[in-house]
Amino acid sequence: MSILHENKDSPRDSRENHVRGSGSLADHASGDRHDKELDAGILAMESEYDDADEEEPGDFEDDDDEDDFEEGDLDEGDDEEDDDYDDDGAEPANTDDDFDYGDGDDDEDDDDESRERDIVVPGQVVGKVDADTQSGYGTLANKDNDIISLYIGFTQKRGKYLNVIPFKGCYLPHVGHKVIGKIVDKNVVLYKLDINSPYMAILKPSDNDRVSRSQGGRRSRYKKKGGPRSRSTTDEFDLGDIVIAKVLKFDRTTEPSLTTVGPDLGQIKGGFLTEIEVPKIPRLIGKSGSMIKLLNKLTSCKIFVAQNGMVWIKGSDPKKERVLIKAIRKIEQEAHTFGLTDRVKEFIDEQLGN
């Protein structure tokens, strides 16, 4: 299920779309419930990559503590409202390390840049449980202590856990995730959003109101003037609008509900929307945000990577936007190879004619 409708006649990649409306970015933020303008260059997923420095370069972000295959644990970050990267110019202290993502410690392999990792298929035995090997994400240990893969992907040893990182996968919502969705239906009390997941998400203005109050917002600006008692009406968005929202609650029995109250959240206008396979998002971000910072620097586009695999980009130069989309496609296709950051840099330089 994709929130991008495909246009077969279009010469462009069918997985990208113009976002309707060309209003200024600050438009949506004029209401009092938004704390700040949506000016983030890189956001959404960066928080959990901040502390990734000690990890092996070239690896996907993963959770060392997982020993079963519960979905969604690729993004194990807590619910954080982390604004570190809101400033485009923000550079971490360890700039030198950033571009090592992809080759890193594999010194002997550096000359063979596009060397691949071994591809495993479901059911394949990828290892044996022993003193320093445990079954990690995307694997199961069977009764013979063999570790078997659950996905088509590649193996990765992280600490004592042996993980399999899949190539493809569907998005399952988790509380706290920031997602990009399209409003596909609305009635008096709620909107329904397609969030590129098996489940339709619900956005209730009354929830927004509640979240806003819990953050110290006013109950309603109309209250004393004899207007509607609250703003819990669905006038704010129209069908087809694209919004960035945060997952408020989701469990196995109810549809995910969202909120648009919070930093960076709300309707987005202008720019392009494109898609990336959910398991490859960590690769697009890079180790402590190295890849996304590189893209941001080279193309001077704003990039928002949502955890449901939707990527919103907006830049002033259409040519650079095009190149950025091509670069994202390249990252998606070559996510399992070594030395990707360098090749992406070369690719963008070449495309921009520098």
Add this chain to the structure above:
Amino acid sequence: MPLLPESLPETIFKDDGTRLDGRKFNELRDLHIEVGVLKNADGSALVCHGKNRIIAGAYGPREVHPRHLAKSDTGILQISYRMATFSVGERKSPVPGRREKEISMVVGKAIEPVLFLEQYPNTTIDVFITVLTADGGTRCASVTAAACAIADMGIPMKDLVAGVAVGKIANRIILDVSDKEDKWEKGGATDMPVAVMVNQKQYSLLQLDGSITVEQFEEMLDLVFEGGKLVYEKQKEALRRKYSTEDVGR
């Protein structure tokens, strides 16, 4: 349809003990698998097994329609097996018949044990299998195709499922019975389609049409497991081929 039906040969085994198409008793027909053949499906596979041509497209997990089929505690797997009107000698009616419904159900039961449907409550995984050309053993080839299509979709699976048939003709046990061999014996050969989970060393489908002794049954089961391994290797190779970088520009 030719005016005269194709005549069947006098003997089903050649003098040197090989079969009509030159195979030994434990050899498969040519098997080629291609993964990711449908652009608009979440996962897909084309299986060319002998003269069989079977294409499978997998979608999901997605919302269930009609809604009353949805289960709150688990996802469901819906398989639809259809034969194209041109897949057999005489035009086949496009209306799904009793046999197609049975095979849809049976393929679903064969695949289900390797999936973790409980991870996707209230959703469905749909697999549409179309037989373009039928040459005997389509239900086994459909299992092979469906397993590859679902694996291509990127949802967790315990194992791949390999479908392969074993039969008894002229009192000899052979692997991968073809259409001609099946029709040679009057009243149909003894035919046992099996779905093998190779790494689990388990069977998820076993049907048997005909009569055999217990010893023969055990012999057939051993033979079919070896056949399953051969099919599994092909599946593995096909899935790897799709995801190696040389092939990404599809």
